[in-house]
Amino acid sequence: MAQFKNNIRKKIEPFRKFKDNAAKSIFAFGGFFIILSIFLIIFFIGKEAVPLFKSYQVDSNKNFLTDKEISENIIDFYPDEYNENLLFVNKDGQLNFYNLNTGKIKYTYSPVLLENETIVSSNSFAGDLDRILALGTSSGRILSFKLKFKLKYTSNLDRIVDLMIIPSTSITLSENAIIKFDLIENEESVTAVVLDSNKEIKFFHSEENNEEILSESLETSSVNKVYNLTTNLRNPPTDIGLYFHKNKVVAASEGGEIFLWSIENNQVVLLQQFKLSENQINKITMLSGRNSMVISDQNGSNFVFFLINNNLLKIRELPKHEHPIKNAFRGNLKKIFTSVDTKGNVKISSTTSGKELLNFKIKDYDLINFAFKDIGLLSFQNNNIEINEFDIEHPETSLKSTFTKVWYEGFQQPEYVWQSAGGTDDFEPKLSLIPLIFGTLKGTFYAVIFALPIAILAAICVSQFMAPRLKNIIKPVIEIMAALPSVVLGFLAGLWLAPRLDSVLVGVIIFPILLILSSLALPPIWEKIKEKTIIKTEGIQFFVISIPIIIIIFYLGLVLGEFIENTIFFGSFTDWLYQSAGVNYDQRNALVIGIAMGFAVIPIIFTISEDALSNVPQHLVSGSLALGASKWQTALKVVLPSASPGIFSGVMIGIGRAIGETMIVLMATGNTAIMDWDIFNGFRTLAANIAVEIPEAPVGGSLYRMLFLSSIILFMFTFIINSIAETVRIKLRKKYKEL
């Protein structure tokens, strides 16, 4: 006998062991694979998001030598987009387009100058179509030119940049040499402010009058007039700037004073005058868009100023230098600011967040300029050109700007704002995730508020009170609801429900109240007629007749709602709301979302809760009933607490679904990234935001990476929710174990 058993064992054992081991490793591998893939996903998403907060460095430092003769007369130079060619501005007015690689002048242009006239200052900026070069002359003129760059490729794909210069305007502002000037020139107008060698500030404005009718309405006398703004100055001015309004001029002085003028109706009005500090102000840098400026002083400080309600306001300080600021540049495409001190230290910072992005040191220089596309700093001494190249990809994002309030241009105070794109090139991206996180929570909150009572009451009803035959129909039907594509729900909510909801709003609000009242009132009536009918409370018929009752109550709610709206709210609840409470009713609002997303969440909470409730052991129910408890008492006092771990995890999974839900919120919220809890306002969630913005986000850009960051946050949300769900569930289950 023993022999026989052993034989069998020998035959079976190796094979069984093999199977056991194979199964074990397959399961282990499966589990490992899932964990691994989750980590890989997080890793790759993270990899896309991390560059948002990286620090930058100089990518390359190049030096070029030019001929002595070429460099002798230069008063300024301007690089092309690629830092490959430089446009040299000579004292005598000659403009030479010079290729750094070949060391040859490719193109020369000589503007017509007056006798003995020399070029003293120059400026370049983006015009309507072309870049504009402006020259300030010794005889008080400003000459402007259009720079037409042309890009070509040779047969072996080498880049060739050609330039053509076309004269544009010429204006006379002073008898003295123009030391510094600021200019706005476009198709309709020319506006200039200059600082001349006599330390006087002059303002000039002229409109091109293309349309007769328009010109009549304008004040013709303001055209072509030069204003002198110097009257109020005690200390010699050091720099000037022009606001985008074209009639606001700012100036700074050696005594640390700042002046703001407005030129309106032929009059110069001094709007503001204050002393920033004792330190001489060296530079005024109008930031792109000319909405705001940076003041740089002898002490090495850089301050961002906004113009709010005709009032200059110090908003933030940018990284400070140890030495006086010698030069400063705005970013042309990016919201960055570059300052260079007398010792050649360069600091580049974000004007939005004030964060220092890059610092490096350059050699001594005479002339300096910033690359047109913000990709480098070029400096010039004797005949050596030093080019430091860098690429500050995401200047506008920092942890601070993502999660704390930021004072953006044009705002009255610091705020959380998500606004990724604007109409103009000099738009300041506002990438705060707080409004989106808020929207996500708001949507989830309203969805859960709507879904939770319905789902749990339905689960109690189906599991505890419904006849099994009916339950077998109802439960799968509700479960199928979970399979309803959310795009359908979103479509219905956005296009069908939202436009109808405002007209029946009062009724919809009244309906649940009526329902609760009637569920209090109806049972006693039912008790009275119970014996006279053949309908049993548990039977199918009872549920069938309750449907028309609910519909009647709903209809009553609508009728009553309309009545109330007409009598109490003077015909329109939404108007009344706006007038009395100042609450604006958005057509696509949190209520619509609560209902639509609620419908997406109900099946989840219902299914899991119903399972949990049904799985409460029958002997507990019997125990309670045997003590004389009613079904309701049993359901509420024994079944519900016993099933609470399951219900809790159902709710948490429902919340997880609501947080990640995209299509419904996308289609029915209006996607306005505003922050208030108002039920009648819309919002924008993290998930919907990703869907909305991804087509607009160039790969690798700040917005693109920001979307990756928001997906990590989304992921973390669900992760945290699930972790809470799991720990609470395990704790509760321990409490209720041995059921």
Added chain:
Amino acid sequence: MSKAINIRNLSLYYGKAKALKEVTLDIEANKSTAFIGPSGCGKSTLLRCLNRLNDLIEGVKIEGEITISGTNIYDPSIDLTNLRRNVGMVFQKSNPFPLSIYENIAYGLKIAGIKDKSKLDHVVEKSLKGAALWDEVKDRLNESAYGLSGGQQQRLCIARAIAVEPTILLMDEPCSALDPIATAKVEELIKELKKDYTIVIVTHNMQQASRVSDYTAFMFLGELIEFDETKTIFMNPSIQQTNDYISGRFG
């Protein structure tokens, strides 16, 4: 002796299956009556008829009549809550609620609307003493009932049942899940309770029936085969089938 329960021609169908066949039986007050018989013969079904716990089951049909203290408990006008408070029940598997020990005992009173704390305290203490559990749990009344041992849990269920002061106590194999020591304690308790309650106990265990009951009903395949004083059933059964079962020839 007054008869506490009269069962007349009671038949019960689970759907089409007839689980009880014209059972007629009188149960005496303040005595303990045991239902014995092989598994599946309908003991539990019959017991559950006495507090109408079978009503819950889909497709149950009942014929015949049961009167308790002269009232037909299947009359449509009967108040189920009252009936069940009068007829307490202890189940095969101990089933404390997921509440504290105190709340378990107070449950029956609370759902009946009694909120007076001192009254509840009094009843909890009295019931736990009645179930011989007081000394073991008096220091941890607010702890979860699931911290008790199996035997303690079962006595807790008995305490819970007597807390609502029933006159009849139904017990469905109350010791089948307990170890011998716990069983002995519960049996001791049943003998004690007999003085105040009419006890109907279903048991698998013949020794137990002979130890705790005054009367014994032997059932087989839904039929009541023999009903008599326990002494008679065990020493001198009048029907061969009973004799076979008792002497362990089948079942």
